[in-house]
Amino acid sequence: MNEGDQVPSRKRAIVVNFKTYLESSGPGALSLAKLCEQVSQETGAEMIVAPPMLDLAMVAASVKIPVFAQHLDSVPSGSTTGHVTVENAKASGAKGTLVNHSERRIKIAEIHDIIDRSRNASLATIVCTNNLAVSKACAAMEPDFVAIEPPELIGGDISVTTANPKIVADTVKSIRTISSKVGVLCGAGVKNGRDVAKAIELGTDGVLLASGVVKAKDRRAVLLDLVSGLK
Amino acid sequence: MNEGDQVPSRKRAIVVNFKTYLESSGPGALSLAKLCEQVSQETGAEMIVAPPMLDLAMVAASVKIPVFAQHLDSVPSGSTTGHVTVENAKASGAKGTLVNHSERRIKIAEIHDIIDRSRNASLATIVCTNNLAVSKACAAMEPDFVAIEPPELIGGDISVTTANPKIVADTVKSIRTISSKVGVLCGAGVKNGRDVAKAIELGTDGVLLASGVVKAKDRRAVLLDLVSGLK
Amino acid sequence: MNEGDQVPSRKRAIVVNFKTYLESSGPGALSLAKLCEQVSQETGAEMIVAPPMLDLAMVAASVKIPVFAQHLDSVPSGSTTGHVTVENAKASGAKGTLVNHSERRIKIAEIHDIIDRSRNASLATIVCTNNLAVSKACAAMEPDFVAIEPPELIGGDISVTTANPKIVADTVKSIRTISSKVGVLCGAGVKNGRDVAKAIELGTDGVLLASGVVKAKDRRAVLLDLVSGLK
Amino acid sequence: MNEGDQVPSRKRAIVVNFKTYLESSGPGALSLAKLCEQVSQETGAEMIVAPPMLDLAMVAASVKIPVFAQHLDSVPSGSTTGHVTVENAKASGAKGTLVNHSERRIKIAEIHDIIDRSRNASLATIVCTNNLAVSKACAAMEPDFVAIEPPELIGGDISVTTANPKIVADTVKSIRTISSKVGVLCGAGVKNGRDVAKAIELGTDGVLLASGVVKAKDRRAVLLDLVSGLK
Numbered sequence A, B, C, D: 001m002n003e004g005d006q007v008p009s010r011k012r013a014i015v016v017n018f019k020t021y022l023e024s025s026g027p028g029a030l031s032l033a034k035l036c037e038q039v040s041q042e043t044g045a046e047m048i049v050a051p052p053m054l055d056l057a058m059v060a061a062s063v064k065i066p067v068f069a070q071h072l073d074s075v076p077s078g079s080t081t082g083h084v085t086v087e088n089a090k091a092s093g094a095k096g097t098l099v100n101h102s103e104r105r106i107k108i109a110e111i112h113d114i115i116d117r118s119r120n121a122s123l124a125t126i127v128c129t130n131n132l133a134v135s136k137a138c139a140a141m142e143p144d145f146v147a148i149e150p151p152e153l154i155g156g157d158i159s160v161t162t163a164n165p166k167i168v169a170d171t172v173k174s175i176r177t178i179s180s181k182v183g184v185l186c187g188a189g190v191k192n193g194r195d196v197a198k199a200i201e202l203g204t205d206g207v208l209l210a211s212g213v214v215k216a217k218d219r220r221a222v223l224l225d226l227v228s229g230l231k
Helices: A027-043 A053-060 A086-091 A108-120 A132-139 A165-178 A193-201 A219-228 B027-043 B053-060 B086-091 B108-120 B132-139 B165-178 B193-201 B219-228 C027-043 C053-060 C086-091 C108-120 C132-139 C165-178 C193-201 C219-228 D027-043 D053-060 D086-091 D108-120 D132-139 D165-176 D193-201 D219-228
Strands: A013-017 A046-050 A096-099 A124-129 A145-148 A183-187 A206-209 B013-017 B046-050 B096-099 B124-129 B145-148 B183-187 B206-209 C013-017 C046-050 C096-099 C124-129 C145-148 C183-187 C206-209 D013-017 D046-050 D096-099 D124-129 D145-148 D183-187 D206-209
Touching: A013 A219, A027 A046, A027 A053, A027 A219, A053 B053, A053 B086, A086 A108, A086 B053, A096 A108, A108 A124, A108 D108, A108 D132, A124 A132, A132 A145, A132 A165, A132 D108, A132 D132, A145 A165, A165 A183, A193 A206, A193 A219, B013 B219, B027 B046, B027 B053, B027 B219, B086 B108, B096 B108, B108 B124, B108 C108, B108 C132, B124 B132, B132 B145, B132 B165, B132 C108, B132 C132, B145 B165, B165 B183, B193 B206, B193 B219, C013 C219, C027 C046, C027 C053, C027 C219, C053 D053, C053 D086, C086 C108, C086 D053, C096 C108, C108 C124, C124 C132, C132 C145, C132 C165, C145 C165, C165 C183, C193 C206, C193 C219, D013 D219, D027 D046, D027 D053, D027 D219, D086 D108, D096 D108, D108 D124, D124 D132, D132 D145, D132 D165, D145 D165, D165 D183, D193 D206, D193 D219
Parallel strands: A013 A046, A013 A206, A096 A124, A124 A145, A145 A183, A183 A206, B013 B046, B013 B206, B096 B124, B124 B145, B145 B183, B183 B206, C013 C046, C013 C206, C096 C124, C124 C145, C145 C183, C183 C206, D013 D046, D013 D206, D096 D124, D124 D145, D145 D183, D183 D206
Antiparallel strands: none
């Protein structure tokens, strides 16, 4: 079993969410995932990719870095056409999943169910949150990571680590009052190695980003820069 | 371009929905899709497969028969993490999609949007319905197919063609008053070649089924039997 | 039984949706409903009001014009906390309901269920639609009225009857190919008697509006003007 | 201002959810609310009623005990037809609201938004939960009350206080590790004064029930019995 096969837990990481951009969909998903794998292998940095839903099995079969689902449904496997279950994700090669992303919020009982079933299936969970109170609430359900992304900064030009470092530091601190096991990521506007370094300095375990990589002219350069901030 | 690459339209067809069964998920999705391809190639019958969402690109890259999504979301491509867009489906190799399956009902404006965008992307649409009035309503939006599946018969032991042949015949007739272009499928309890033959006799263009194939002990025998009913 | 107690069917009507505006909520719902009743009684025009959900029973007990729900849920009465059933609406004094309003879209099977159960409960249904194809589809399920409201004109300054008279006329014509029983309303930007008169001229049975009345400085003058267009 | 006008906070209370039962809808909502008021006045016990949505303003105008909404939507007031906002509830006379009831689960960010806006509007919040982890999570968002209702016991014949006293005691204890301000209720199968007394003994502030009252032959006797357990 090589390193990419491990469920990541509390290693510092860069999580690249491909969203549903056409540039990172289908063949584009495969090439971006391979680039992330290459950068991970060259630098030793932990990189996690979350390709479009339909591409997950294809991507997971082609790269050794952890591939995460962007969303899972809290439904049983079987007569649940059009949904994606925890067990489907496992069977298709996922190592974990985003949960409650700002573009795909779910019910609290569903968050708990996904965390629970993912743990049983050895899948890691990254629960996305929008503020301090919701971050604490999600930490109480003990996912592997909580990823704080202030909605007003998502898709913006200024990194959360610059625009609102206090919310990042406060999230880390307040999650620590609930659990020592839950990792913290931050996201929204993250674009370069300085943003990543600041995130680490504020006590997080890494960052979650999307357009900063997917839409970059020179993705390889951007990835190498981001990774440099992890150290 | 070979036959499997065509968007199916008004050819008689057997549509196999893999749902989210573990038996037809991940590696199981690939082997079942290949078996369907084999039967299609041997018999010349049109077979369409709808694998679990995460497996679509992988399956589409491996077989020549049409691969359909089980569900698409009526959202734009881009900042819609955890959703599946029409354009994602196209990029990942889908030839069409189920719409409004009984296990994944959607809003009427969403049905129309998916039909519209799929047509523009040369993807075929099969809209699932629960009764005569809803079938007429969906036909008015001109998908490629309407698939009538009476909810009380889904997952049961008796085929809709035996339990309620009138609803199938009435659906065909009433859809014809709305449009001559919309094909009709039926589903619920379909298990063998006699059921398929009866569906064709009642005026449909084929059937939609799931557990009858996925859960069969001898899938190849079941598929060959089903296909025999198409003639 | 007086006139206001009748289920309205194919009488020309002005439907005033109070939405959830604070100006038309709580005590404000009651005073606006009473003003509409007054104008209806003075002019003989049919006026229908749709107050905020929580205010329905209170308003229905206080006025004789028909009071409609803004939305009903397709769930059974009983263990469905936080929902509003067809039977609840009947018990609370509603005479009908909006269905699938642009701000509260529902699934197609739910639209059909609400139409069906409302008919059994002698409640009238007004199904809101966003374009020609969806209007035809909804007409196929035979509600009392289809109300076409092009989304790009909702909340705007120009009435649909001025901005896009063709969609109104086409909707009327195409609904007539499906059913002679279904009435047609139009909405989006409707503000005065000329807009109403034009709507009638285009073949509709009236209009659906909200802010044009709720936000008006002189509501009584606006209502009298609107009603003048019905003749 | 009399006692019924106060937002209840940490007083022991019996919360009666009328659900959407026909027996407690429309005129039935009014008579049941008046009976609860009578029992509250006679015994001095705090009783809270949650009538069907459409009946809220009518009931709130007729009784002095606190009237709660069964559900509120996390949307702004205004162009949100068919929804119920925090501000609507306030305008219509509500003193608080159930949040995330097992029959109406909502997203975690919505729970937080409802708690936050309700606090600003001086409305009390009772957030319903399904297990220990979700109870802790909800307590972290500081509603007035968390109400634990194990789903497997809801609607059953055995009170949660008998069937699973441990989950009630554990919920109380674990919520205390998060906040001293959050009250705890329990529900599922609660039927009589002994169940209420046991709930109090286990450290809760009272109970949430529905069919035990709504479906009772002698509602007055049942209410008096329940209330006797509060002491």
